[in-house]
Amino acid sequence: MRVVLADDAVILREGLSRLLQEAGFDVVGQGGDADDLLELVERMQPDVAIVDIRMPPTHTDEGLRAAKTIRERWPTVGVLILSQHVNSRYALELLSTGSDGIGYLLKERVSDLEELTTSVNRVGAGGSVLDSAVVAELVGRPRQGDNPLEHLTEREREVLALIAEGRSNRAIAERLFVTEHTVEKHIKSIFGALRLPQSADDHRRVLAVVTYLNSQ
Amino acid sequence: MRARLALVGAIGLLACGGAVWLAAHHLPNRPTEPGPALELLVGISLLGCGIASWRARPENRIGPVMVLTAFAWFAAQLIEASAAWLNTIGLAVQSVWVIGLVFLLLAFPAGRLHGRLDRWLIVVGAAAALGLQLMAMLYGNRAGLRCPGCADNLLQFTHDNHKALAWLSLQRLIGAVLLVTVIVVMLRRWLLAGAAQRHAVAPVLVAGCATLAALTATVCLDLAGDPLGALPANVYFALMATVPVAVMFVFLQRRLARGMVAGLVVELGGASAAADLRQALARALGDPSLELAFWFPSEQCYVDLDGGMVALPEPGSGRGSTFIERDGQPIAALFHDPVLDQNTGLVQSVCAAASLALENERLQADLRARLIELQASRARLVEATDSERRRLERDLHDGTQQRLVSIAMSLGLLETRLPSDAPEARPLIRETREALTLALAELRELTHGINPPLLTERGLAAALDELCHRAALPTRLELALDQRLPAQIESAAYFMTSEALTNAAKHSHGSEIRVVATYADRSLTIEVTDDGIGGATTAGGSGLRGLADRVEALGGRFTVSSPPGRGTVMRAEIPCV
Numbered sequence: 097m098r099v100v101l102a103d104d105a106v107i108l109r110e111g112l113s114r115l116l117q118e119a120g121f122d123v124v125g126q127g128g129d130a131d132d133l134l135e136l137v138e139r140m141q142p143d144v145a146i147v148d149i150r151m152p153p154t155h156t157d158e159g160l161r162a163a164k165t166i167r168e169r170w171p172t173v174g175v176l177i178l179s180q181h182v183n184s185r186y187a188l189e190l191l192s193t194g195s196d197g198i199g200y201l202l203k204e205r206v207s208d209l210e211e212l213t214t215s216v217n218r219v220g221a222g223g224s225v226l227d228s229a230v231v232a233e234l235v236g237r238p239r240q241g242d243n244p245l246e247h248l249t250e251r252e253r254e255v256l257a258l259i260a261e262g263r264s265n266r267a268i269a270e271r272l273f274v275t276e277h278t279v280e281k282h283i284k285s286i287f288g289a290l291r292l293p294q295s296a297d298d299h300r301r302v303l304a305v306v307t308y309l310n311s312q
Numbered sequence: 313m314r315a316r317l318a319l320v321g322a323i324g325l326l327a328c329g330g331a332v333w334l335a336a337h338h339l340p341n342r343p344t345e346p347g348p349a350l351e352l353l354v355g356i357s358l359l360g361c362g363i364a365s366w367r368a369r370p371e372n373r374i375g376p377v378m379v380l381t382a383f384a385w386f387a388a389q390l391i392e393a394s395a396a397w398l399n400t401i402g403l404a405v406q407s408v409w410v411i412g413l414v415f416l417l418l419a420f421p422a423g424r425l426h427g428r429l430d431r432w433l434i435v436v437g438a439a440a441a442l443g444l445q446l447m448a449m450l451y452g453n454r455a456g457l458r459c460p461g462c463a464d465n466l467l468q469f470t471h472d473n474h475k476a477l478a479w480l481s482l483q484r485l486i487g488a489v490l491l492v493t494v495i496v497v498m499l500r501r502w503l504l505a506g507a508a509q510r511h512a513v514a515p516v517l518v519a520g521c522a523t524l525a526a527l528t529a530t531v532c533l534d535l536a537g538d539p540l541g542a543l544p545a546n547v548y549f550a551l552m553a554t555v556p557v558a559v560m561f562v563f564l565q566r567r568l569a570r571g572m573v574a575g576l577v578v579e580l581g582g583a584s585a586a587a588d589l590r591q592a593l594a595r596a597l598g599d600p601s602l603e604l605a606f607w608f609p610s611e612q613c614y615v616d617l618d619g620g621m622v623a624l625p626e627p628g629s630g631r632g633s634t635f636i637e638r639d640g641q642p643i644a645a646l647f648h649d650p651v652l653d654q655n656t657g658l659v660q661s662v663c664a665a666a667s668l669a670l671e672n673e674r675l676q677a678d679l680r681a682r683l684i685e686l687q688a689s690r691a692r693l694v695e696a697t698d699s700e701r702r703r704l705e706r707d708l709h710d711g712t713q714q715r716l717v718s719i720a721m722s723l724g725l726l727e728t729r730l731p732s733d734a735p736e737a738r739p740l741i742r743e744t745r746e747a748l749t750l751a752l753a754e755l756r757e758l759t760h761g762i763n764p765p766l767l768t769e770r771g772l773a774a775a776l777d778e779l780c781h782r783a784a785l786p787t788r789l790e791l792a793l794d795q796r797l798p799a800q801i802e803s804a805a806y807f808m809t810s811e812a813l814t815n816a817a818k819h820s821h822g823s824e825i826r827v828v829a830t831y832a833d834r835s836l837t838i839e840v841t842d843d844g845i846g847g848a849t850t851a852g853g854s855g856l857r858g859l860a861d862r863v864e865a866l867g868g869r870f871t872v873s874s875p876p877g878r879g880t881v882m883r884a885e886i887p888c889v
Contacts, residue, residue, distance in 0.1 A: 107715075107718050115725055150765075156765070157769050181756060181759075181760065183765070184781075204752045206717075207717070207720030207724035209725075
């Protein structure tokens, strides 16, 4: 799988590059800012672009804006955003462009080679990845008024959080030490509580969850 | 003012001409009446000096009273007119001008009567001069005597020489007593006055007392049955002409320090601003160009009313300067017309009278300057804190956080390269990595608390939204804010909300919080309301005090309403200029 990197901190870029190569990815280009990144993507047409959210010149959300541009111009290129902050708002903004091939991870997650590999692969394959800390913030938000999430049981919330992370039913079942059938039952009742039409598609489910959260 | 005085002067001259003509054509059997020369002298003296004094001291009643006295003086000559009604008027007002003279002398120099005795003297004088005159007129024409060749007295209903003379004698008697009393009052007042005042009003006292003495002598002779004593009358008329001249002299010489200072003191009592004080001093010293500057001891310089530093005028630059001290310390300086340098007595008196007000004003000016500086320095402090927070967050992000992430990456790499025959190392590395992740999470929380990235990147509305979502209690946010505001205002509003939410979660025992942020009329209002137990206060060392300081440093207002049992409302209003 062909990957490009963009991060203004050389030390992190190099480290990440080595990790990715170690994990068997083909790092075809590295850049220090959003312009570099867009040029690399155009030239290399990678499977995944891994982008630091804060880059020069303003060190705010250049990475996020570059990611949106990539989504627009090269929809087949997956984008994995790395951030040092849990910022559910940015995650939602990113996902509102469509959840196919989108990821948002905290930077330190990349030190877990297994998690990094899984995430890059999932994004490259058109799936979505949402950092568990971001999901926790989204799902754990206290809400006012008529909150459908309040109708969920503790277990259903847990399942929803795992769905929002983009996990399959099987993965959820394994994680929760239950059968897949049980997970399906939970999901059904979650969708019922959230008044969402059912779908077998993992990504659709994430989008549904995220769209729901976003609309609040 | 000038046109009005010119009109008064013109009318006065006409009246004067008429009176002089009448005096020149008077009946030869009235030798005690002033002839045309004295008529002219006294009339012009009263009129001219009255107008001059009026102009010099428009706020002082002395000038107008002198002019009125002149008209009364002219009116008295109407007795020589051939028309009966003019003769009647002339007879009635014949002695009215004496009241004007007495008022003049009693009220000099301030233009006001000094007390009950003064008022009584005027009232009794008026009653004698006008009232008893009218009584006498019921029984006779011209001093109670038959007056051959005179025009008719329209008030006379019968001729009774005895009654007419009795009324007139009573008038003369009362008049004599009154005049002596006035002389005594004037002398006593003069003796009680301070040296400067004594010196200043001496010409008026001398002229006034001499005139009144001569008048008293005339009246007494009249009473003694010698109405034809022409000499004292003429002496009296001649002296009479000197009184207005003396008054004008004193006024124009501006030597009336005490009188003016008294006026100044009254004015200073009402002065509320430095500009008023400057005006009062300019009026008292008769110099509209007067400038006022206050001494600022910390800066060791004089500062004008606009707060600018003032250079002292060079000698010979056409400006005089007077420095005012209080207890040996300079407090202010006056820059004025150099003419005033010749009149140090007045300037010194004015300065002495004004020194308290000046000191007061100086302290206030000092205080104002300090308050402005204090406000500015508070705002600077807040700004410095804010930029320090941003810098700290940035440093942590670019430095420590990245280094830690990089270490975590290396550990991850190390893990993959471990030889498969070192199974005891693997869990150790994993543990280290997890500890590192935890440290990073804590660091993240810390930097978020120092300066939430969303606040800098997306502004207050987004940051408040995030803040409310992260709050420990269910929080409803109502936003009427769709623009970025200056960084320090966004910061203050954000941290105020943050602290208020934390407080509510910790202490309120409430179940719900409402946050309302509104931007309208160039002012940001944040209101955080909970439904808890209340009792929150900004007193003591609570975090609320810090919030209040921060909001107030930006020129805003922070209020806490927290009645026990009825929840807490914290409200900040910050002007955005």
